[in-house]
Amino acid sequence: MIGNKPTVCLLTAMLALGASTLSAQEETPDPRWTWDLTDLYETEDDWNAALEEALASLGGLAALKGTLSDGPDALLALFEANNAMNRKVTRVFQYASLGADEDLGNPRGQERRQQAQRLFSEYGQSVAWIQPEMMALGRETLEGYIEALPALEIYRFNIEDALRYQPHTLGDEAESVIAAAGLMQAAPFNIYGLLANSEIPWPTITLSTGEEAFINSQGYSRHRTSRVYEDRRAVFDAFWNTWGEYKGTAGQSLSAHLTAQLFTTRVRNYDDTLTRNLFQDNLPRSVYDTLVRVTNENLPSLHRFLELKARVLGLEDMGYEDIYVSMVEPPRDYTIEDTVELVNRAMLPLGETYSDKLAESANERWMSVFPSPGKRSGAYMSGFVYGEHPYILLNHLDDYNSVSTYAHEWGHGMHQILANESQPQNLASFSIFTTEAAAIANELLTQTYMLSSATTDEERLYYLGYALEQIRTTFFRQTMFSEFEGEIYAAMERGEPISGDRITQMYGEILRRYHGADEGVMRIEELYHNEWLFVPHFYFNFYVFQYATSIAGAAYFTEQILKGGDEERENYLSFLRAGGSKHPYDLFMDAGLDMASPEPYEALIRRMDELLDDFEATLNRVEAARAAD
Numbered sequence: 001m002i003g004n005k006p007t008v009c010l011l012t013a014m015l016a017l018g019a020s021t022l023s024a025q026e027e028t029p030d031p032r033w034t035w036d037l038t039d040l041y042e043t044e045d046d047w048n049a050a051l052e053e054a055l056a057s058l059g060g061l062a063a064l065k066g067t068l069s070d071g072p073d074a075l076l077a078l079f080e081a082n083n084a085m086n087r088k089v090t091r092v093f094q095y096a097s098l099g100a101d102e103d104l105g106n107p108r109g110q111e112r113r114q115q116a117q118r119l120f121s122e123y124g125q126s127v128a129w130i131q132p133e134m135m136a137l138g139r140e141t142l143e144g145y146i147e148a149l150p151a152l153e154i155y156r157f158n159i160e161d162a163l164r165y166q167p168h169t170l171g172d173e174a175e176s177v178i179a180a181a182g183l184m185q186a187a188p189f190n191i192y193g194l195l196a197n198s199e200i201p202w203p204t205i206t207l208s209t210g211e212e213a214f215i216n217s218q219g220y221s222r223h224r225t226s227r228v229y230e231d232r233r234a235v236f237d238a239f240w241n242t243w244g245e246y247k248g249t250a251g252q253s254l255s256a257h258l259t260a261q262l263f264t265t266r267v268r269n270y271d272d273t274l275t276r277n278l279f280q281d282n283l284p285r286s287v288y289d290t291l292v293r294v295t296n297e298n299l300p301s302l303h304r305f306l307e308l309k310a311r312v313l314g315l316e317d318m319g320y321e322d323i324y325v326s327m328v329e330p331p332r333d334y335t336i337e338d339t340v341e342l343v344n345r346a347m348l349p350l351g352e353t354y355s356d357k358l359a360e361s362a363n364e365r366w367m368s369v370f371p372s373p374g375k376r377s378g379a380y381m382s383g384f385v386y387g388e389h390p391y392i393l394l395n396h397l398d399d400y401n402s403v404s405t406y407a408h409e410w411g412h413g414m415h416q417i418l419a420n421e422s423q424p425q426n427l428a429s430f431s432i433f434t435t436e437a438a439a440i441a442n443e444l445l446t447q448t449y450m451l452s453s454a455t456t457d458e459e460r461l462y463y464l465g466y467a468l469e470q471i472r473t474t475f476f477r478q479t480m481f482s483e484f485e486g487e488i489y490a491a492m493e494r495g496e497p498i499s500g501d502r503i504t505q506m507y508g509e510i511l512r513r514y515h516g517a518d519e520g521v522m523r524i525e526e527l528y529h530n531e532w533l534f535v536p537h538f539y540f541n542f543y544v545f546q547y548a549t550s551i552a553g554a555a556y557f558t559e560q561i562l563k564g565g566d567e568e569r570e571n572y573l574s575f576l577r578a579g580g581s582k583h584p585y586d587l588f589m590d591a592g593l594d595m596a597s598p599e600p601y602e603a604l605i606r607r608m609d610e611l612l613d614d615f616e617a618t619l620n621r622v623e624a625a626r627a628a629d
Helices: 044-062 072-102 107-126 130-137 139-148 152-163 173-178 189-198 217-225 229-246 245-269 274-278 284-296 299-313 336-346 353-360 401-421 432-453 456-495 500-514 526-534 546-564 564-578 585-591 599-628
Strands: 010-011 205-206 212-213 380-382 392-393
Touching: 010 401, 044 072, 044 107, 072 107, 072 152, 072 380, 072 392, 107 173, 130 139, 130 152, 130 173, 139 152, 173 564, 189 205, 189 245, 189 284, 205 229, 205 245, 212 564, 212 599, 229 245, 229 274, 229 526, 245 274, 245 456, 245 500, 245 526, 245 564, 274 284, 274 456, 284 299, 284 456, 284 546, 284 599, 299 500, 299 599, 336 401, 336 432, 353 401, 380 401, 401 432, 401 456, 432 456, 432 546, 432 564, 432 585, 456 500, 500 526, 546 564, 546 599, 564 585, 585 599
Parallel strands: none
Antiparallel strands: 010 380, 205 212, 380 392
16 A cells, blocks of 8 residues: 555464453453543544545545646645545544454444444555556656655655555556455454354363363463463363364365465465565565574474473473473562553663653553453554554453563554654554564563562573573464465465365474474374464464564664663664664664574574573572572
């Protein structure tokens, strides 16, 4: 879309799609910790009116078709009209999306979201003519427009980016048809969400404590961490046996999604779907290929961690059902007030301006903090509307993971705030590839602060263990997902049949390799090959590899910030303020990091090995002290 990326809505790596359970401690949350959507619209009636007005205004954009040959003033008028329309559409969409996520069981909320999705689809159709018409003018004419009208200079990047798509852009009528097909392409994911969250009859099991546990996605995520082996094994078996009964349906849903993506790849003349998705951010394919290659070369570091975890947990035969158990019990609880204070302190290395803005933002009603009946699980930052503040969805549970999630989402939020302050609307919207690094950098800074303030070896072990688990989940696990995603797309593109059973087989092979099953590092039951069924990210088209690249980029930035001075801090803040003013690969290069080279990934592995050394040394001290007692 010329001049404006359509959305910025960012999900955490462990996002699940279901409704969350009600937090016992926050049955009636303080209004301070609920978001205030009246900043967008005072009432639902106001939203309805804005929706109708936006739909009626779309014709104004369509009416500009054929005018670009009139000269530079006509092109500037188009960009400005599109900016205004984008603000209208994104405001309507954000209000509907946030309201729907407050209670997934509220039909009216889901209806509003569908109405907003329809608006977005029609918006896409109304601007589908722009790229072909710009391409018809050609580079020389457009360069002349910029030279003749300096006000167009801020759109130079958008113009050049549009021209990049010339080999993959169709005629007006075909582009309009593809835009109209957007809602149909969303159907497989919508079906998957309905199946995962509403249609599957999840079982209830009895735990060793006598507690009745409902094993849906939230129950699974909660109880799989039990320190009682029999409980977590029962949870795994109940959850994956139930999912396995719907393997055929889920396989058809994912296959339909792959087919829809392959259709777009072919009609737009890309070599394959991976290339198409990398093209959006102008990323070299070597970024993806290098990530997968270097990760596989360094699987021994992951296996070392898993063996260390087995030692800490006292497991002679570690199984996949043991992977989510924390190596060390958390040292304390963290209220939301504690979390805000800790993260504010952890961000002090980023300077007074950053930390002050973060502290001020936490005092506004921009967050939905606690779980409630029907609320969407997981966490995200939603920053659709240029010039407006971000909204943050959390499901805070008073644990350290909630602290880390808060830091992560506000990394996105502060990225939006700084980019909006520094860039015009058409250059503010950043890529997932850059903003995940910003979010994870906040997590790593928080880890550093917690380690520096730990008062005992036991507390230090907990934060070291958490840091190691993050590398496992954000780097190795997400790369594993990415490699699997690449393989299922490649199979589809070769014309191979894709069924639930075939997908399970492919996933199982990669799962076993990453976790050293054949080397005896970890036992993985065949039943657990069903794990792919639980991962919604496979509907997001090569989204997940960016978590792995981002933790590598974040490690680079945090090392620079903590070991350097004002220059290193300013280098990072300039990266944030740049927003989407360049392609993300180029923004990293400007900051001194080549994401297509092995170095960032090898540097992260070195960090992991150092953490493992620190953990083992600290563990040896703790064990020696216990033996002496």
